[in-house]
Amino acid sequence: MSANDEKVRLKIRLTVEEKTKLEYDAALCGLTQSEYLRQICLGKRPRPKQPPEFWELLDALYEIHDKLERLAVYYPEVVEECSRIERLVLLLQEVEMGPPQSRSLALWGEEHPRNGELSPLAAEAMNGA
Numbered sequence: 001m002s003a004n005d006e007k008v009r010l011k012i013r014l015t016v017e018e019k020t021k022l023e024y025d026a027a028l029c030g031l032t033q034s035e036y037l038r039q040i041c042l043g044k045r046p047r048p049k050q051p052p053e054f055w056e057l058l059d060a061l062y063e064i065h066d067k068l069e070r071l072a073v074y075y076p077e078v079v080e081e082c083s084r085i086e087r088l089v090l091l092l093q094e095v096e097m098g099p100p101q102s103r104s105l106a107l108w109g110e111e112h113p114r115n116g117e118l119s120p121l122a123a124e125a126m127n128g129a
Contacts, residue, residue, distance in 0.1 A: 022037075057092070065089070
């Protein structure tokens with residue numbers, strides 16, 4: 001451990017209300033209170049952890065999009081529905097990750113935050129399909 005990595009103890013005084021808020025906010029983000037405060041000190045804004053249902057919804061949208069896209073060869077009108085799903089996925093990703101730097105990267109290039117794997121749409125795009 002280098003001198004820069006050395007941890008020091010910090011004592012602070014909070015009101016009961018402030019302590020309760022810190023505990024709640026840290027738990028909401030799935031972080032310890034120490035890690036929550038560290039991230040704030042580093043200029044990061046910890047985001048609340050999404051419930052499992054959020055990821056199930058996103059996975060279902062990816063699956064529906066994939067199936068509709070395969071039908072587009074036979075039913076060209078499905079292309080518009082695929083576009084609507086892509087816009088919905090972008091909105092959901094903004095909820096989770098904040099506004100993306102590049103909308104195309106947010107849909108096609110990001111790892112799935114739940115398990116670290118590329119989303120089905122991202123994997124397909126990366127494979128040039």
